[in-house]
Amino acid sequence: VAKVGRYVKMTAREGMRDELAAALLRAADGLAGTPGCELYVINASPTDPSAVWVTEIWASQATVDASLAAIDREDIATVLALLAAPPERIDTLPLGGKGLAL
């Protein structure tokens, strides 16, 4: 089964970057026990003061799909309300390397 990787760029409304990062960190806490969620790291951007990047690795597409039902609705609503634009996503296919679960 192929793993699923994603880099998701979220652009916050003016002055709301820290609130957006905090909301995403709370969402990450909610994924602590989610099967198949191998990496869900929240990052600031050193070059774009309104951007937050989320680095994700999942065990399979099926676990990504299943997680959508598990994520707290309120967390999603909070994140969406803080966005200035739709998220931009770069999809990746993790092949191997250091720090990847087998």
Place this chain on the structure above:
Amino acid sequence: VAKVGRYVKMTAREGMRDELAAALLRAADGLAGTPGCELYVINASPTDPSAVWVTEIWASQATVDASLAAIDREDIATVLALLAAPPERIDTLPLGGKGLAL
């Protein structure tokens, strides 16, 4: 100390994507014991058949700098010879989340 994150896009010369991925996986093996290298995952792109993404997380900028001296020169030369263009890099500042070393 701030962690350092990077998404590095490498574009292979025509037909050389798999060779590029293999060379980067070998470089990742060489980082197994490198202090501060917390994540070094090699990914194919599902949308660009010539692209390989490397997802990196390091404990600090100092560990990134120190690693440059540790990486095998031959691995670097092999990777560079397979590239059709200079690598493109997106820098990130990891804040927290699931799967990040403390």
